[in-house]
Amino acid sequence: MAVTFACPKGDQSDDAEYCSVCGIKMEPVLAAAHADPSVERCPACGVERHDGARFCETCRYDFKAQSSSPSTPVGVVQEVDTGVPSKMAAAPVAASARYWEATIAVDATLDVEPDPDVPCPVDTPERTFPLDLAENLVGRRSTARGILPSIALNDPGVSHRHLMVYRNPDATLTVSDLGSTNGTFLNGSTERLQAGVKTPIADGDRLELGRWTRITFHCRS
8 A cells, every 4th residue: 555645735645755746845834933024934835935936936826826826836937026927837838840958068168267175077978858848947956945947957056946948839949047146148158148038049059057057959850
């Protein structure tokens, strides 16, 4: 018989860390009496709200609509109040004759300010990710904060929610920096992408971000 765990909202989960039904973290909800009143928390699960995010990182509560969002899966980036409209979408885009891939590479030449305590990794193989979701979050993984990017990068210069890659209904690609600390650069430019602004991507375009990460986009047919 399969072992299940009761989450704070009463669902039966087969995951002991995050509820497999509603996505809430499997720990007691913080009581209001013990919570820091200066910290804004999700009213559904008690997790701290970060950076004015619209959706709770753990249970996907919609702070703007003040309602739960059970249909939005954990790990999909939330809409941040940047002033630029954005629609949450987690389902794969309708099939198209074209599809996109992102190849992640470690480029030591980008690490212009090496840190001896955290050296650039060597002999790291390239990784290729299919961009088959309407929205693909790029960033560093944080299990504690429930941030699970579609493309997780092991680069200390990359923000947890660094970049969103959008695959549009017409199978074109756009990217938007999510207000990252160190910025995102296109095709070797010294000008970082403007946060919250969608930038069109063409086959073969490259993004440089973090200390040593290069992302190359390929359009296949």
